[in-house]
Amino acid sequence: MTKVQTRSVRHFVSLEQFENHEIISMIEKAITYKNQRTFPSYADKYAVNCFFEQSTRTHKSFEMAERRMGVQVLDFQPSMSSVQKGESLYDTVLTLQAIGVDLVVIRHGEEGYYNKLIESRHIHCSIINGGDGAGQHPSQSLLDLMTIYEEYGSFENLEVAISGDLTHSRVAKSNMQILKRLGAKIFFTGPQEWYDPSFEEYGTYSTIDKLIDKVDVMMLLRVQYERHEDTDIRFSKQTYLQKYGITFERENRMKPSAIIMHPAPVNRGIEIEDQLVECSRSRIVTQMENGVYARMAIIDLLLEHR
């Protein structure tokens, strides 16, 4: 691959902001980090991870990525911060910047929370979007793409099914758009209530049993029971696996080379049979592992020009 010249990027809030070759370049950088286990060093840089929503994977993965690159990490607990006195996110970031923070990773429940930050002429630290409400989750998208690319070396004509809570997933929307422009063929499955006709632009809806034996990648989405009203769910935890999930029988029908992905946390026994979470075609643990390297590539992109 030709070495791609990266433009100077200040913030990383959405994967849509990048060209195909830039995405591939980040993925290849992440894979290099993973294989060579040598990383750029940013020992004079300071990061704060502001997670206003619960997270283990994304939060700790960013922290690990930062630490592996020598970045100093300041802890931030929303419940013990001045946010509790009514301080805005903007003023919180302004404060962190003033005390010398270079990089602020934010997960926040408000969709597009970052717009006010990246549009301000007073904010010059780098913002990474760690998830904005039902909006974007670009570092998750990047690690998903990295996991597929690591497996197949290309996205051209790959058949990818995305299954589950499509309308509420911040990852699904990113992934369907980027995967399509990278050349993959997208299929959707899962409860029809969670499929939206606007997705037709990217792929076609089908049942899991029609898709399971032909796709190269089965991307499962988490059923976000915590985001649903009880009355919204027209299927119980018990029936989801049988109707839409990866049972032993369905896993058995998959192509030998096909892989299963899930952003986790997995609802074991709902999206996928408990004992299949760590099966040989599952890349669920690999995704978590790759997340650290994908995030290092993102951080490097932002810090290399600072």
Place this chain on the structure above:
Amino acid sequence: MTKVQTRSVRHFVSLEQFENHEIISMIEKAITYKNQRTFPSYADKYAVNCFFEQSTRTHKSFEMAERRMGVQVLDFQPSMSSVQKGESLYDTVLTLQAIGVDLVVIRHGEEGYYNKLIESRHIHCSIINGGDGAGQHPSQSLLDLMTIYEEYGSFENLEVAISGDLTHSRVAKSNMQILKRLGAKIFFTGPQEWYDPSFEEYGTYSTIDKLIDKVDVMMLLRVQYERHEDTDIRFSKQTYLQKYGITFERENRMKPSAIIMHPAPVNRGIEIEDQLVECSRSRIVTQMENGVYARMAIIDLLLEHR
């Protein structure tokens, strides 16, 4: 300036404990850190920041100061500590000291909480007061003084107005005492309900419109709505700005060289017009920036003789 010999200081709980020349010496040290960007290194020292009240600025500023000097920082979450089992602050500090902590920064709601600690012959780690209830907030005072000194090079005959919630502010009381003995002329303004006749010792009360065009420094205080009963407030959020705050019109009448200060978090649109928070005469962001260097000077004072 003549090099001032510092005496050995174990704790930093109040700015009143220091002579004028000692305060100036700390300020000058902080300014040197800021300008030269080289700091003493205390890589074998350990600090814990125990914030029992919410804070972003002070907490993260101390953490940044510690990290920039190579001090190792242990995280402390009151809600996950044995304080929840009824362990006293004294026993918490005794524990931290026993495991090898050199420096404990504490913010606590109880005024004078530190007396039991600094009077004990068993406590030999250094205590820094990060704010005690309605009592002191000496590191905030020091950064305020540093910001004024950085601007004017002296306190002699400077005209400083302190505006707002004077009776509830832990900073106001410190600042009025120290500023007066450093040679400044103090004025008070804001709601008369929040002015106490005992302040006459330090300065005179006036309306903001009589002061705005003559003062060199306008120090605004945060309206601490979280500390007031609703019935205590005889003015609404809507009228405070017009009656007591920095409007565009008032900012316009200030002397060209005059500066605006606020310890933050600012109630935008209450103490000051939203768009003036980052105006050219505002030193609000500078104060946050200076806080790191002022706290480094404090830490250096305590650690240099340990």
Place this chain on the structure above:
Amino acid sequence: MTKVQTRSVRHFVSLEQFENHEIISMIEKAITYKNQRTFPSYADKYAVNCFFEQSTRTHKSFEMAERRMGVQVLDFQPSMSSVQKGESLYDTVLTLQAIGVDLVVIRHGEEGYYNKLIESRHIHCSIINGGDGAGQHPSQSLLDLMTIYEEYGSFENLEVAISGDLTHSRVAKSNMQILKRLGAKIFFTGPQEWYDPSFEEYGTYSTIDKLIDKVDVMMLLRVQYERHEDTDIRFSKQTYLQKYGITFERENRMKPSAIIMHPAPVNRGIEIEDQLVECSRSRIVTQMENGVYARMAIIDLLLEHR
């Protein structure tokens, strides 16, 4: 002492898993760390301390031990983790391992929580049990043993009384078993409601006034008011000290060489007279100090073969 060859140990969940000579070897290693103040360096290792129950001493002591050995420590807040979305402890550990964590210290309310972890063929990071419900607290046991051994150089024929909440204490059960097999003579005292006949295997029950003048070690246990229903307590806070605790009078009757221990947090004035907590025969602060070195010995044992 002959240099004992340590076997490769992956997890540290119970002190019972170790032979006498292995325990002595860990204690001697901890004492060497304390005296020589040089420690092994594990700068390329990563630890996470997952405390699902409140703790100051154990949590911060592990963190200090890790930091003194150069281990990088990632912060973990259960309340801000995906545990809140229903993620299991197993999946949390699987995630931490996937992102590159070598060592996970866990305190959790469920007795034996670690069994599922150490029996899984997918978990290969090291687990240290920082306390499991009413089960074990092996690092506390080790530091208790270290404190006795540091004092007396041996356990043979030492007379040790364990006093207090024997049935609810995770430390008492470990200590009575290990102390007995190391050669000590065990006595029990405290409220009879908290004595269980099954303890007869290890020692005999008596009143404190019959034991106080003959024992070498008086190990007090915390009255865990937070774990008791009010109705379960047939004695008030006021009478506990007089009936079962260390009063001035009892302390005075102890042998000159005898020591007082308590795992802390102490209920001052209940298990022991307030002013005796830091008396000359109290090793309560020493225990906290020793905890760091005992935990370093544990961590070294697990990391040296990784």
